Amino acid sequence: MSVKYIPEPFRIKMVETIKMLSRDERELKIAEAKYNMFNLRAEDVYIDLLTDSGTNAMSQEQWAGVMRADEAYAGGSSYFKLLEAARDVTGYEYIQPVHQGRAAEKILFGLLLREGKYSISNMHFDTTRAHVELAGARAIDCVVPEAGDPSKRVPFKGNMDVEKLESLIKKYGAENIGLVVITVTNNSAGGQPVSMRNVRETAAVCRKYNIKLNIDAARYAENAYFIKQREEGYSNKSIKEIINEMFSYADMFTMSAKKDSIVNMGGLLGIKEDEQLFSSCKVRTISFEGFISYGGLSGRDLECLAIGLYEGLDENYLRYRIGQMEYLAALLDDAGIIYQAPVGGHGVFVDAQAMFPHIPYYEFPGQALAVELYKEAGIRACDIGSYMLGNDPDTGEQLHSAFEFTRLAVPRRVYTQAHLDVIADALIEIKVRAAEVKGYRITWEPPVLRHFQASLELVG
Numbered sequence: 001m002s003v004k005y006i007p008e009p010f011r012i013k014m015v016e017t018i019k020m021l022s023r024d025e026r027e028l029k030i031a032e033a034k035y036n037m038f039n040l041r042a043e044d045v046y047i048d049l050l051t052d053s054g055t056n057a058m059s060q061e062q063w064a065g066v067m068r069a070d071e072a073y074a075g076g077s078s079y080f081k082l083l084e085a086a087r088d089v090t091g092y093e094y095i096q097p098v099h100q101g102r103a104a105e106k107i108l109f110g111l112l113l114r115e116g117k118y119s120i121s122n123m124h125f126d127t128t129r130a131h132v133e134l135a136g137a138r139a140i141d142c143v144v145p146e147a148g149d150p151s152k153r154v155p156f157k158g159n160m161d162v163e164k165l166e167s168l169i170k171k172y173g174a175e176n177i178g179l180v181v182i183t184v185t186n187n188s189a190g191g192q193p194v195s196m197r198n199v200r201e202t203a204a205v206c207r208k209y210n211i212k213l214n215i216d217a218a219r220y221a222e223n224a225y226f227i228k229q230r231e232e233g234y235s236n237k238s239i240k241e242i243i244n245e246m247f248s249y250a251d252m253f254t255m256s257a258k259k260d261s262i263v264n265m266g267g268l269l270g271i272k273e274d275e276q277l278f279s280s281c282k283v284r285t286i287s288f289e290g291f292i293s294y295g296g297l298s299g300r301d302l303e304c305l306a307i308g309l310y311e312g313l314d315e316n317y318l319r320y321r322i323g324q325m326e327y328l329a330a331l332l333d334d335a336g337i338i339y340q341a342p343v344g345g346h347g348v349f350v351d352a353q354a355m356f357p358h359i360p361y362y363e364f365p366g367q368a369l370a371v372e373l374y375k376e377a378g379i380r381a382c383d384i385g386s387y388m389l390g391n392d393p394d395t396g397e398q399l400h401s402a403f404e405f406t407r408l409a410v411p412r413r414v415y416t417q418a419h420l421d422v423i424a425d426a427l428i429e430i431k432v433r434a435a436e437v438k439g440y441r442i443t444w445e446p447p448v449l450r451h452f453q454a455s456l457e458l459v460g
Helices: 023-032 060-068 077-090 101-112 126-134 162-172 196-208 220-230 239-248 275-288 299-311 315-335 365-377 417-432
Strands: 094-098 118-121 138-141 177-183 213-216 252-256 267-271 347-351 382-384 405-409 440-444 455-458
Touching (some): 060 299, 077 094, 077 239, 077 267, 094 101, 118 162, 162 177, 196 213, 196 239, 220 315, 365 382, 365 405
Parallel strands (some): 118 138, 177 213
Antiparallel strands (some): 094 267, 252 267, 382 405, 440 455
């Protein structure tokens, strides 16, 4: 292994006890959960990699902010602190807090999309796709071809395929494209970064056809760190300068602040300069989230988010954060386990199809590996593949995902090197007996975002 573990740029001040169930207990628990990772109780999980969203450890400054917060219904001081911080970090004038990223999507997409419209993205994540479809529109993914080969190491595998984007606009008609969404980093493609050049070129196409460009900004700081490390001309720029430039090319952004802003709850909706659109967003915010100065959040959440927006920009922290992913990925390299390479920003996306070539996409190899990880070591991960992708909204047929990943999403400032070693050891053990692992079938599913609630059973 050529990669060394990057030491934590913090001290641990408080700990939370976690427990390890026996193998027999874990097998019973996952069967009771109908083989759905979301149905497991958190107390029955040893290492929880289900998501990096809202599972982060807040800092002493953020916890102090909890005590300082203003809980006024309207016009609280914590709201104005958040506005000042968000405007500074993003460069946007119009900022609306919401309770999380999907709330921002619900508010914004309902204004820009309807039946007969399309949303084009480098890749829509699950809730983004759902809100496109709930608005009556259809989602089209447009990631660069290199993303389809997990073993191919290129620096910006999350990029929009700009040539294909323009051809899709011509095919469906610019008047029918409600918006273009560029997700930074590209979650569904394996947490892969998007280059500044690609954001700039995507924006140019959108301007050419008078189409709104939205940044899905959940992992804006990690993406900026990759740009600083990998893209020519940015090595001497600060993370904040890179973020300011990145946001400048878009018309709006939706953000789950539960990721790079290192909070347990919160989100933002930003509009650069369209005051009329922002006024419409405020109307929908009051209907869906609450008054505009709290947006479904407590004053404590607003205060912590204002602090976290800056903490997520710290380069020592980001070096450690990405370093954790590189360390775990290096362990998998040594074991010959294929993942989306080079490793992304918020987790390691293991190629479950490569590990289980005998499991077809409609028996969900990504979910099968997630179940095996829990059985093996009490690790909770999730499928990023055909199981999550779901069914065609028009035909009802199972869609075939371009990837069959099992995502190991690592919460920020939570787990240590020893935990990462446990994860790697578990994957190595599963690889040894991979030929014996079977797939799963769905016995019940809801019509939208099925992976959160579906029931499954073992095939055979």
